[in-house]
Amino acid sequence: MTLPALLIAAIVLTSVSGLLALAVPRRPALGQALACAALCAGAVLGSVAAVGALLAPVPPALTLPWGAPGGALALRLDGLSAFFLIPVLVVPALGSVYGLAYFPQARLGRKAVRLQILFGLVTGAMALVVTSANGMLFLAAWEVMALGCFFLVITHHEEREAQRAGFVYLASAHAANLALFAMFALLARLAGSFDFAAMTGLRAAWGPATAVFVLALAGFGLKAGLLPLHFWLPGAHAAAPSHVSALMSGVVLKTGIYGLLRVTGFFEAPPASWGALLLAGGAVSAVMGVAFALAQHDVKRLLAYHSVENIGIIVMAAGLALLGRARGDAALVFLGFAAAVLHVVNHATFKALLFLGAGAVVHATGTRDMDLLGGLARAMPRTAALFLVGAAAISGLPPLNGFASEWLVYLASLRTVYDLGPVPHPHFAALGAPVLAFVGSLAAACFVKVHGTVFLGHGRSRHAAAAHEARPAMLVPMLVLAAACVVIGLFPAALLPALAGAAAQWSRVAPEALVGPAASAGASAVRVSVTAAALAAVVLGAWLLRRHLLRRGPLGPPPQVETWGCGYSRPTARMQYTGSSLADALVGSFRWAFFPHRRVLPPRGVFPRRALYRATVPDTALERGIVPALAWTARMAGRARSRLLGAVQVQALLLAGGLVALLLWLALGGGAPW
Amino acid sequence: MTRLAAAVLPFLAFLGLSPLLLGAVTRVKSLFAGRTGAPLLQPYHDLRRLLGKQPVYSRTTTWVFRAGPLVGLGAVVAAGLLMSFGGAPALLPFPGDFILFASLLGLSRFATALAALDTGSSFEGMGAAREVTFAAFAEPALFLCLVALVRATGSLSLSGMLREGLPELWRAQGPALLLAATALVVVALAENARIPVDDPTTHLELTMIHEVMVLDHSGPDLAVIHYAASLKLFLFGALVVRLALGFPFSSPWPSLGVFLGGMALFATALGAIESTMARLRLDRVPQLLVAASVLALFALVLLLR
Numbered sequence: 003m004t005l006p007a008l009l010i011a012a013i014v015l016t017s018v019s020g021l022l023a024l025a026v027p028r029r030p031a032l033g034q035a036l037a038c039a040a041l042c043a044g045a046v047l048g049s050v051a052a053v054g055a056l057l058a059p060v061p062p063a064l065t066l067p068w069g070a071p072g073g074a075l076a077l078r079l080d081g082l083s084a085f086f087l088i089p090v091l092v093v094p095a096l097g098s099v100y101g102l103a104y105f106p107q108a109r110l111g112r113k114a115v116r117l118q119i120l121f122g123l124v125t126g127a128m129a130l131v132v133t134s135a136n137g138m139l140f141l142a143a144w145e146v147m148a149l150g151c152f153f154l155v156i157t158h159h160e161e162r163e164a165q166r167a168g169f170v171y172l173a174s175a176h177a178a179n180l181a182l183f184a185m186f187a188l189l190a191r192l193a194g195s196f197d198f199a200a201m202t203g204l205r206a207a208w209g210p211a212t213a214v215f216v217l218a219l220a221g222f223g224l225k226a227g228l229l230p231l232h233f234w235l236p237g238a239h240a241a242a243p244s245h246v247s248a249l250m251s252g253v254v255l256k257t258g259i260y261g262l263l264r265v266t267g268f269f270e271a272p273p274a275s276w277g278a279l280l281l282a283g284g285a286v287s288a289v290m291g292v293a294f295a296l297a298q299h300d301v302k303r304l305l306a307y308h309s310v311e312n313i314g315i316i317v318m319a320a321g322l323a324l325l326g327r328a329r330g331d332a333a334l335v336f337l338g339f340a341a342a343v344l345h346v347v348n349h350a351t352f353k354a355l356l357f358l359g360a361g362a363v364v365h366a367t368g369t370r371d372m373d374l375l376g377g378l379a380r381a382m383p384r385t386a387a388l389f390l391v392g393a394a395a396i397s398g399l400p401p402l403n404g405f406a407s408e409w410l411v412y413l414a415s416l417r418t419v420y421d422l423g424p425v426p427h428p429h430f431a432a433l434g435a436p437v438l439a440f441v442g443s444l445a446a447a448c449f450v451k452v453h454g455t456v457f458l459g460h461g462r463s464r465h466a467a468a469a470h471e472a473r474p475a476m477l478v479p480m481l482v483l484a485a486a487c488v489v490i491g492l493f494p495a496a497l498l499p500a501l502a503g504a505a506a507q508w509s510r511v512a513p514e515a516l517v518g519p520a521a522s523a524g525a526s527a528v529r530v531s532v533t534a535a536a537l538a539a540v541v542l543g544a545w546l547l548r549r550h551l552l553r554r555g556p557l558g559p560p561p562q563v564e565t566w567g568c569g570y571s572r573p574t575a576r577m578q579y580t581g582s583s584l585a586d587a588l589v590g591s592f593r594w595a596f597f598p599h600r601r602v603l604p605p606r607g608v609f610p611r612r613a614l615y616r617a618t619v620p621d622t623a624l625e626r627g628i629v630p631a632l633a634w635t636a637r638m639a640g641r642a643r644s645r646l647l648g649a650v651q652v653q654a655l656l657l658a659g660g661l662v663a664l665l666l667w668l669a670l671g672g673g674a675p676w
Numbered sequence: 677m678t679r680l681a682a683a684v685l686p687f688l689a690f691l692g693l694s695p696l697l698l699g700a701v702t703r704v705k706s707l708f709a710g711r712t713g714a715p716l717l718q719p720y721h722d723l724r725r726l727l728g729k730q731p732v733y734s735r736t737t738t739w740v741f742r743a744g745p746l747v748g749l750g751a752v753v754a755a756g757l758l759m760s761f762g763g764a765p766a767l768l769p770f771p772g773d774f775i776l777f778a779s780l781l782g783l784s785r786f787a788t789a790l791a792a793l794d795t796g797s798s799f800e801g802m803g804a805a806r807e808v809t810f811a812a813f814a815e816p817a818l819f820l821c822l823v824a825l826v827r828a829t830g831s832l833s834l835s836g837m838l839r840e841g842l843p844e845l846w847r848a849q850g851p852a853l854l855l856a857a858t859a860l861v862v863v864a865l866a867e868n869a870r871i872p873v874d875d876p877t878t879h880l881e882l883t884m885i886h887e888v889m890v891l892d893h894s895g896p897d898l899a900v901i902h903y904a905a906s907l908k909l910f911l912f913g914a915l916v917v918r919l920a921l922g923f924p925f926s927s928p929w930p931s932l933g934v935f936l937g938g939m940a941l942f943a944t945a946l947g948a949i950e951s952t953m954a955r956l957r958l959d960r961v962p963q964l965l966v967a968a969s970v971l972a973l974f975a976l977v978l979l980l981r
Contacts, residue, residue: 375885377796379738390740390790399783400776412775419827419980429980432823439778439819440812446786447808454793454804460736512678522771525903531772533754536768537780541743541750548746548896551727565734565795566891568881579801591962 005054006064006077009133012048012091012391016041017126019098020119022600023633030115032105037118038098038189041125047191048129048302052087055079061507063135072196073138077130081504082267085343086132089350093252094125096479098247102356103475105243117157121249124150131257137186137196144257146184148175150226151254154246155238160661166236170624171628174224174234181221182261188214189268198268203510206269215276218265219283224257228317229287232310236294239306240370244361247302251309252354256346259316263342266324266510267508273427274328280321292444293592296451296585298372301360304452310394311441312349314344315411318434322414323509325428333510333519334417339505340498341525343408348403348490352395355483359389362472362480363456367465372452373580377461381469384477386457391484393449395491398442401534403487406494409530411438413523426449427464445589455581462575492534495527582617587618597622679764682928686761689936690914691753691812693721694906697913701708719906723899731895736796744791745893745900751784752907758834761914762935764928765835773833774822778815781867781911784904785811792889799881803888806958810873810885813965814866817859820972824856825919826978834915842922855975857919862968864912866961868905871950873961883955913942 019040023033055062061080068075079087098121107114127150128144154173156168186196192210193201204211220231227235235255239247262280266272267293291310298304323338325331362385363378364370379386395402398491415434461467502520506513552560567573589596596619602616646652706713724882732742758773758780760766766773789807792800826835828849846853866873869886881888890901917938956964 072745197868219713303850377736379740379794383738384739386738394765394783397782397786399786400779405776405779409772409775409779413772413832416823416826416832419823432827435823436816436819439815442779443808443812443815445811446782448807449784450789450793450804454790454801458738458790458794459739459796459801526770526772527679529768529773530776533768533776533780536757537750537754540753541746544746544749544900548900551896552731560731560733561733562897563732565736565797566799567797568799573796575796577798578796579798579805584793584801584805584808587805587962588812588961589818 005051005058005062005079005662008047008051008054009062009077009079009129010064011085012044013129013133014100015044015047015127016091016094016122016129019122019125020115021122023115023118027427030111030411034102034107034114034118035120038095038102041122041339042095044125045091048091049088051079052084055084056081056503065135065636068136068139070138070142072190072266072536073142074136074197074199075139076135076199077133078135078198079133080507081500082260082263082343083133083503085347085501086256087129089256089347090128090253091125093350093354094128094356096251096482097121097249097358099478100245100248100361100476101243104245104361113157113314117154117243117387120153121246124249124254126254128257129634132260133456135198137190137198137201140432141179141182141186147254147257148179151175151238151250154250154346155242157243157246158162158241161241163237164241167234167241171234171238174231177226178221181217181224185214186222186263188217189265193268198264201268206272210271214265215272218262219279221284221662222258222261222358224263226255226262226313226317227310228258228313229285229290229310229639230623230627232287232291232313232499232624233628235309236303236306236621237624238302239309239357240302244302244357244364244445247305247361248298248354248357251306251357252350255309255313256350259313259320259342259346263320263339263508266320270510271330272324272327273326275588277321277326277328278428280317280324281431281434282321283315283433284319284321285316287311288316288441289314289437290592290595291346292441292448292667293589293595293620294621296444296448297372297589297592297596297598298580301359301363301372301452301456305374306354306447307362308356308445308448309353311445312353312396315344315438315441316349318438319407319411319414319530322411322418322431322434323505325418325431327509327511329428329434331417332515334414334659335509335511336415336502336505336516336519337410337417337523339508340501340520341407342415343501343504344410344490344494344497345407348395348407348487351483352392352402352491353488354403355392355487356389356396356482357479358483359392363469365468365476368468369463369465371584372455375456375461375464375466376459376575376578377457377466378469379457381473382457385480386453387459388477388480388484390453391487393453395487396510397446397449398448400530401488401491401537403490403494406491406527406530408438409494409527429623433589436595444588447492447585451581451584454584459578460575462578462580492531494530495524498524498527594666595622597626678928682765682932683767686764686932686935687756687767688783689932690759690761690907690910692911695723697901697910697939698906701947701950702944704944705909705951708947708951710884713905719902723903725834726894726899726902727896729895731837731893731897734795734892737794741791741794741892742897744787744794745897745904747787748784749900749904749907751787752904752911755780755911756907759911759914760835760838760918762918762932765839766833769833769835771799771836773834773835774837777834778818778822781908782811782815784908788889788901791893795892797892799888800891802882803885806885807889810866810961810965812862813962817965817969817972818863820969820976821856821860821863824852824975824979827976828853828856838915838918838922839924842919847920850980851977852975853919855971855978857916859914859968859972859975860916860919862964862971864909864916865946865949866965868912869908869911870946872880872953872956873964875955882907883958892909906930910939915945917942919964 273488319342326334419432
């Protein structure tokens, strides 16, 4: 079977997978298993196609006619598409396996059936988004994905939180779509066609090209959750079921990154200002994303803010790649592009793992508030261990995959300072390295807080006391993702040649120019692996030594006692440090950006009976920016409304008049632009 | 054979002499205080004594608590593979190794902080909070120093940055390197929990940072933690000494000797700083670290000019 046929089979199979459950309405468990199997089969087919495309000398492509004006059913699997296609298919497939235990149709009935149908549909639409080679097809698939996600967010549509989150998401998704329609219209105008092939190689002239870039940044930035366009993201991720959050955070956000890379790839020699803007915007997004994450109590909101952070890191890398193209530095192009795409793949694995782990915790305890949890490592040791892998990976710690891609971002950013070639380098980009170090250590602090508060210490409430280990169907997808984190972290060198090929296709730099940088980065990456092996050997050796020492001891097994509390022998779980207190000092240094909601009931009198302190940090962009601005607009619009224009008949007349005027303009102006 | 020995011997010196460095610092401090003080080899005796003891584990702890010291040690030793100690390049140098170096130290901190939280003790939670908070400010300062060094030397590996050309570089770019080295000393003090950031000999749990995180560790686990802490101090000392002295590779044995002499100077300086300075209030520590970042940034600006 040819690669395009495999790809189409994957898209069709995943899109309709959820419908299979309808075939056996009497046996919901079987129906869900069928749907899940179809989604997994689609993921396998699509991944085979993607791997085949990466190995093929020429990107496989397919074009079929389509009735839509300017549209064609054109698919193309170049390196960029292939690298996005694998996580886009695999993460939802693992999510649907997780859903077998987390969101069973047998217990939840129609709600779960609906979720499964949309889950498959969104997956298929995403696969189409990252492989389509026509603007119209892209926009159609994008719209299906955006609307499907809206229905996924409001899965629990009876809850106010989900309604609000869903509404904010829907509004922002439509704003993004509006920007993208305008962007593709402009692009089609510049290229003369909606086909990506015709758009490739456009000159990045001042004016229309800048407009395209700004619109792409707005539309794709809204989808990717780039600060300050991230406002829809925390609410939507928190309100959705956890495997939907994994899907959205792991891969739906990445379609925004894909779009940004795709559109910037169309232009020849993009100006350095584009790269600088992306680098600066990404840095702001990364720092503020992790700062907001530190201030959260809700584990899923916290993870959502970490998506903002990681999207920021990816955008920083993409900006460096664009700077490389602007300066004609092949090595910088390779390092930036490889870092961006590898971090997309890595973030998809560890963020999906973390959301699935958080889902297991929510499922077991019934709360998302970290300060009510604690000590879960005893009741759910496997979940705790797998979550720890994800936590270390997202903090960029070696030898896991987060380090591998962040290491490439560091190298790209430092390349601008140390290499004094014939071209002048944008030295300011070297400041990306300390920014990244700051973000990395804040992320590590944040995950010390999450893992320490949720899984370690004593349980802080009855929620934590009632916890139980996750079911195997939930653990297996997490295990697969954790294994991916470890394998990519240990052998990043294996992926670099394929990334170099994709970078060459994206930037249209001669592939030979990228071989050298890829080989030297690969040689260094092998040494990273060797260091990781040394680390493992020392840990193992020290463990064996300790075991030997403990076995030799004449005193028997080590005694088990209470934790040292300065001699106080009756500690309670409420005396522990909470997640909020752990992060307090760091949150304090970002106080200028936060507008917390506080409820304080201080202890009163000589024998205080009750005291209360509760503070939440809402999203500043949403609460202080978007909502007041929209409220103001609505107020002004209310004032401008006259009674005459408010009548339905007058509105219909205006609409008809406007349409007639537009048609006249088109007819007199010489027909449609295509 | 001699080349292999020249490469391995500094690493073995790192593994073997780190506790001695700690002993030397303590000795200097006791001389300042007018006491005879503990013998130079006291840290070795302490380690041996701890290794022979039976550990006590809290009922609250899990495997994370027991893994913490081991991962901490492994990460610091692996970081040692990337550091060039004098006499020869590192055992495993490569372009970009200093990023792995800093991240490995981050891994050791992550493991220690999680082990602290595993006890459920509010003291250790406090220590973990302080450690991760100060690290967040120390890390950018460290990277700014290293970026300045990358710029000054044109090399992306620690061995390349600290190579034989440093004396000429000091002559050409003295002010910038001095700024970077000063910032590096501040980072070294903060990362190794020394005065003015933390007092390693304090007796009040409420004021500790690093020591309070390991309150519940005992026996071999505590020995591993103390040993890893001395290795980490040696690593940062080596970074400062190599940058400040800058000596040739061509003759490995003399340069190893010079390096060890430099480490003795470092121990003296550290002891002098600890004896003559007071500890900073905890909320002033981030300000100190931001100041170090600013110094390193100035260094970078001077070098980019």
